[in-house]
Amino acid sequence: MTCWKDLLSPYLMGTGGLAVRDPANGELVAAVADHGPREVEAAIAAAEAAQPEWAERPAKARAAILRDWHDLILAHAEALAQLATLESGKPLAESRGEVGYAASFIEWFAEQAKRVNGEILPSPWPGKRVLVHKQPVGVTAAITPWNFPLAMITRKAGPALGAGCAMLVKPAEATPLSALALERLAHRAGVPEAVFRVLPSSAAAAVGSVLCASPVIRKLSFTGSTAVGKVLMQQAAATVTRLSLELGGSAPFIVFEDADIDAAVAGALASKYRNAGQTCVCANRFLVHHAAERAFVDRLAAAVNAMTMGHGLAPGTQIGPLIDRRAVENVHALVADALAAGATLAAGREWQADDGSFHPPVVLTGVTPHMRIAREEIFGPVAAIIRFADEAEAVAIANDTPYGLAAYVYTRDPARTWRLMDRLECGMIGFNEGIISTEIAPFGGIKESGLGREGSHHGIEEYLEMKYCLLGGMER
Ligand code: ADP
Numbered sequence: 001m002t003c004w005k006d007l008l009s010p011y012l013m014g015t016g017g018l019a020v021r022d023p024a025n026g027e028l029v030a031a032v033a034d035h036g037p038r039e040v041e042a043a044i045a046a047a048e049a050a051q052p053e054w055a056e057r058p059a060k061a062r063a064a065i066l067r068d069w070h071d072l073i074l075a076h077a078e079a080l081a082q083l084a085t086l087e088s089g090k091p092l093a094e095s096r097g098e099v100g101y102a103a104s105f106i107e108w109f110a111e112q113a114k115r116v117n118g119e120i121l122p123s124p125w126p127g128k129r130v131l132v133h134k135q136p137v138g139v140t141a142a143i144t145p146w147n148f149p150l151a152m153i154t155r156k157a158g159p160a161l162g163a164g165c166a167m168l169v170k171p172a173e174a175t176p177l178s179a180l181a182l183e184r185l186a187h188r189a190g191v192p193e194a195v196f197r198v199l200p201s202s203a204a205a206a207v208g209s210v211l212c213a214s215p216v217i218r219k220l221s222f223t224g225s226t227a228v229g230k231v232l233m234q235q236a237a238a239t240v241t242r243l244s245l246e247l248g249g250s251a252p253f254i255v256f257e258d259a260d261i262d263a264a265v266a267g268a269l270a271s272k273y274r275n276a277g278q279t280c281v282c283a284n285r286f287l288v289h290h291a292a293e294r295a296f297v298d299r300l301a302a303a304v305n306a307m308t309m310g311h312g313l314a315p316g317t318q319i320g321p322l323i324d325r326r327a328v329e330n331v332h333a334l335v336a337d338a339l340a341a342g343a344t345l346a347a348g349r350e351w352q353a354d355d356g357s358f359h360p361p362v363v364l365t366g367v368t369p370h371m372r373i374a375r376e377e378i379f380g381p382v383a384a385i386i387r388f389a390d391e392a393e394a395v396a397i398a399n400d401t402p403y404g405l406a407a408y409v410y411t412r413d414p415a416r417t418w419r420l421m422d423r424l425e426c427g428m429i430g431f432n433e434g435i436i437s438t439e440i441a442p443f444g445g446i447k448e449s450g451l452g453r454e455g456s457h458h459g460i461e462e463y464l465e466m467k468y469c470l471l472g473g474m475e476r
């Protein structure tokens with residue numbers, strides 16, 4: 001079995017560079033080259049030179065290379081999972097799951113690359129033919145977060161490379177190692193070096209500006225905070241660069257009085273506490289009908305009190321560290337604010353200095369919609385429970401947010417299911433399910449949660465231009 005150090009050996013630096021630390025204990029994991037604006041400019045120029053030849057290859061040839069990349073990712077699953085845990089902190093079982101999820105996008109878009117079909121439209125004129133020709137947008141860029149250090153890259157690189165684009169990736173400062181391991185495997189599979197480059201950098205804002213300002217970069221795909229997404233949107237305006245934005249969320253998790261409570265608790269545990277609550281689709285606000293509240297809270301609290309917190313590589317760990325001290329301070333402040341405003345701890349306890357970068361899993365009851373914890377993205381293992389009286393109130397609270405990414409609904413009433421499909425303002429809904437992501441479905445949000453969709457047969461369209469061609473002189 002290849003160990004992660006073998007996989008990363010060409011990138012590892014003895015001194016200097018970008019230092020990657022284990023969020024659980026602050027220990028140095030490795031250091032790699034730190035790319036500034038100059039190196040990024042050079043990578044853009046190399047990608048511009050290399051992309052046309054990649055685009056001219058038959059889709060089937062690109063697909064075969066992507067397929068090999070997918071197979072190499074799975075062949076190195078354990079090394080990649082260990083790396084993802086070491087740099088992001090998530091429990092190893094979750095990292096193993098992420099490797100499979102990450103690989104699924106490469107497999108899916110290897111297949112979709114072969115199905116980029118143009119169109120011939122019925123002509124309104126005799127002797128003229130109307131065609132729609134699809135072409136790769138060209139050189140693209142991705143800026144990715146630390147919470148899924150593998151999958152947020154493959155979800156973008158799969159469709160980009162499949163479509164015939166080149167892609168430059170600026171991974172999160174905290175997690176460049178998983179990204180570089182993916183790059184190594186892509187090159188080994190046959191993706192030309194300049195066509196897919198990973199550029200770790202400690203100068204995120206400067207690199208973001210270079211990518212947005214360059215007329216060569218025709219598309220930028222970003223996953224991260226709404227605040228940074230808005231900055232990139234402004235910067236991209238100067239060059240009218242196409243954007244895909246996967247931004248923050250504040251997912252409501254609604255439990256109606258007719259719900260299967262055991263299923264709701266299982267879904268809540270999966271949706272809320274995965275990755276210690278650090279995903280953009282994590283349940284952020286639990287809206288629970290008053291008649292279901294007692295049973296739901298009792299069972300959720302019992303499960304949360306039994307959770308094991310520890311290093312992600314330790315067997316049995318369910319809750320790892322948060323990504324850094326700032327993240328912990330933010331979650332702690334939200335919990336303290338809610339408690340001061342009248343909420344109650346139903347499970348867990350407040351963070352203490354000894355906990356370091358770990359935040360204990362918590363359930364809070366008596367939360368009201370105007371508390372900070374109900375209005376901000378928690379990004380930590382804290383379930384905030386708001387009681388509601390009827391469906392109209394639940395929908396009003398659910399939609400009272402600038403975000404619109406995911407929602408979760410537990411009900412056994414089919415008519416209510418259809419009403420909520422219409423009324424909830426978001427891009428994705430799990431009915432009686434707490435985990436919804438799959439490569440075959442369109443992932444994305446509305447309102448301030450983003451633009452565009454990733455995954456599914458729609459995902460590759462984000463990397464394609466449509467060219468309308470009118471062919472005259474075609475008389476029979
Ligand atoms: P989070 O709060 O989850 O870390 P961010 O939006 O800050 O989310 O980070 C997501 C990605 O955006 C990371 O790769 C980070 O380096 C990058 N980033 C942060 N600030 C900027 C910026 N001003 N311009 C471009 N990229 C940025």
